[in-house]
Amino acid sequence: MRRLLLVALLSCGLAAAAPGAAPEKQKSHGYGVSGTITTMDDAAGTFIVKTAAGKETVLARTAATKVNGAVPRVGDRVAVRWLVHEGKKVATSIRIEPPAVAAATPTAPVASSTR
Secondary structure (H helix, E strand, O other), X not given: OHHHHHXXXXXXXXXXXXXXXXXXXXXOOOEEEEEEEEEEEOOOOXXXXXXXXXXXXXXXXXXXXXXXXXXXXXXXXXXXXXXXEOOEEEEEEEEEOOHHHHHXXXXXXXXXXXX
């Protein structure tokens, strides 16, 4: 009886570890990028954000994209949260920084002298 139970447990363990089992899809809570809007294409529903490091990210805007602040325009400092959907980077939220915050926050690191 013990051998039968042992064989049953081993076979269940081997079946669970079978290579044909589908891997679980990883969940993503999204990505973020901050910078300045350099290009907007309203017809295509896309815009480009350039970071302080000079990297440009092309993002799509949909009807579900939440905008905090005014209507985004070229030259606005923004913080964008996005997800990958069907191979595109789709903005889920856009936060536009008020002019006072954008002016007070440098876009590139300021070189400081150390003594």
